[in-house]
Amino acid sequence: xxxxxxxxxxxxxxxxxxxxxxxxxxxxxxxxxxxxxxxxxxxxxxxxxxxxxxxxxxxxxxxxxxxxxxxxxxxxxxxxxxxxxxxxxxxxxxxxxxxxxxxxxxxxxxxxxxxxxxxxxxxxxxxxxxxxxxxxxxxxxxxxxxxxxxxxxxxxxxxxxxxxxxxxxxxxxxxxxxxxxxxxxxxxxxxxxxxx
Amino acid sequence: xxxxxxxxxxxxxxxxxxxxxxxxxxxxxxxxxxxxxxxxxxxxxxxxxxxxxxxxxxxxxxxxxxxxxxxxxxxxxxxxxxxxxxxxxxxxxxxxxxxxxxxxxxxxxxxxxxxxxxxxxxxxxxxxxxxxxxxxxxxxxxxxxxxxxxxxxxxxxxxxxxxxxxxxxxxxxxxxxxxxxxxxxxxxxxxxxxxxxxxxxxxxxxxxxx
Numbered sequence: 001x002x003x004x005x006x007x008x009x010x011x012x013x014x015x016x017x018x019x020x021x022x023x024x025x026x027x028x029x030x031x032x033x034x035x036x037x038x039x040x041x042x043x044x045x046x047x048x049x050x051x052x053x054x055x056x057x058x059x060x061x062x063x064x065x066x067x068x069x070x071x072x073x074x075x076x077x078x079x080x081x082x083x084x085x086x087x088x089x090x091x092x093x094x095x096x097x098x099x100x101x102x103x104x105x106x107x108x109x110x111x112x113x114x115x116x117x118x119x120x121x122x123x124x125x126x127x128x129x130x131x132x133x134x135x136x137x138x139x140x141x142x143x144x145x146x147x148x149x150x151x152x153x154x155x156x157x158x159x160x161x162x163x164x165x166x167x168x169x170x171x172x173x174x175x176x177x178x179x180x181x182x183x184x185x186x187x188x189x190x191x192x193x194x195x196x
Numbered sequence: 197x198x199x200x201x202x203x204x205x206x207x208x209x210x211x212x213x214x215x216x217x218x219x220x221x222x223x224x225x226x227x228x229x230x231x232x233x234x235x236x237x238x239x240x241x242x243x244x245x246x247x248x249x250x251x252x253x254x255x256x257x258x259x260x261x262x263x264x265x266x267x268x269x270x271x272x273x274x275x276x277x278x279x280x281x282x283x284x285x286x287x288x289x290x291x292x293x294x295x296x297x298x299x300x301x302x303x304x305x306x307x308x309x310x311x312x313x314x315x316x317x318x319x320x321x322x323x324x325x326x327x328x329x330x331x332x333x334x335x336x337x338x339x340x341x342x343x344x345x346x347x348x349x350x351x352x353x354x355x356x357x358x359x360x361x362x363x364x365x366x367x368x369x370x371x372x373x374x375x376x377x378x379x380x381x382x383x384x385x386x387x388x389x390x391x392x393x394x395x396x397x398x399x400x401x402x403x404x405x406x
Contacts, residue, residue, distance in 0.1 A: 028224065029220060074280060114268070119302075120298070120302050
């Protein structure tokens with residue numbers, strides 16, 4: 001029972017209270033770059049969720065059975081980034097063969113997931129927090145869902161920014177950042193949320 | 197190679213954060229206190245310069261198709277070295293930067309400079325490019341730290357000057373604590389980029405009005 005509560009608190013924390021974008025600043029580049037349209041934002045969010053879950057699972061195993069066993073803890077960063085890069089490459093090839101429609105929809109964003117700091121971030125945080133295999137996977141998937149929620153909300157607001165009237169100097173990134181800042185303020189409301 | 201021009205590009209006209217809009221995650225997350233900003237900046241300068249040198253040195257023997265993977269391996273190697281050095285010699289800094297040191301691997305500035313500059317230019321030019329782009333990044337971090345600390349906590353140089361408390365400039369009841377939180381990162385960076393866009397578009401507007 002304790003285990004379930006523990007997982008539930010990880011879930012709530014990753015999606016709302018400690019949202020990857022709004023309170024930890026992980027994954028801001030794709031968040032700002034791929035949020036001009038809701039459709040692509042949804043695709044990107046789903047792809048990131050998938051990769052984060054998978055990367056958490058694989059890296060947790062690698063850390064436990066390869067790095068930990070042979071005392072190679074200092075190689076964590078290098079090992080993890082290689083695992084993530086290989087994973088993304090495999091997913092790309094798999095999608096190209098079996099789901100070409102999703103592959104074309106994601107397009108250039110798929111290889112870019114390798115350099116998404118949310119993916120490497122979640123893996124490193126798993127190690128830092130000493131999460132076991134199940135906790136790691138749950139944290140990875142729910143962290144991805146938090147990213148999905150944030151990027152979809154942000155993209156839908158951003159589509160309306162076209163009609164907004166703001167100073168010319170704020171065009172492009174600055175107004176998007178202001179919007180993101182206000183959303184971060186809203187998400188701060190969840191920060192007291194806890195599961196007992 | 198024109199050093200002055202490269203310096204100006206790195207610091208102002210092609211600033212990695214304000215103009216190329218790269219490496220935002222670390223910029224917003226780190227820049228909340230006076231120590232972590234410059235600390236992170238120095239780490240990035242070192243890694244960027246070293247990886248630029250290596251990548252431009254091996255650029256002719258690396259096949260085009262696997263170049264991104266090669267870049268990442270080179271960068272990850274240097275990041276690991278710097279991470280271990282910081283943990284060994286400046287443990288306080290390591291604690292305050294936390295997960296963001298290993299995350300330099302996926303910092304878009306370094307990969308972006310590898311792809312757009314050092315893969316196409318010689319070793320010496322890449323060396324200076326690394327230093328100047330790194331300085332540009334550090335300058336933005338420092339400016340953000342100072343603004344956020346001044347408006348958010350009302351102090352200057354917290355954690356270093358005046359026995360760790362910093363020099364108080366605003367009375368305690370005035371500062372907006374909000375700015376030291378994540379929200380402040382987004383808003384201050386937005387204002388800085390807006391100011392940059394305004395400044396860069398000014399000469400153009402003048403020419404147009406003539």
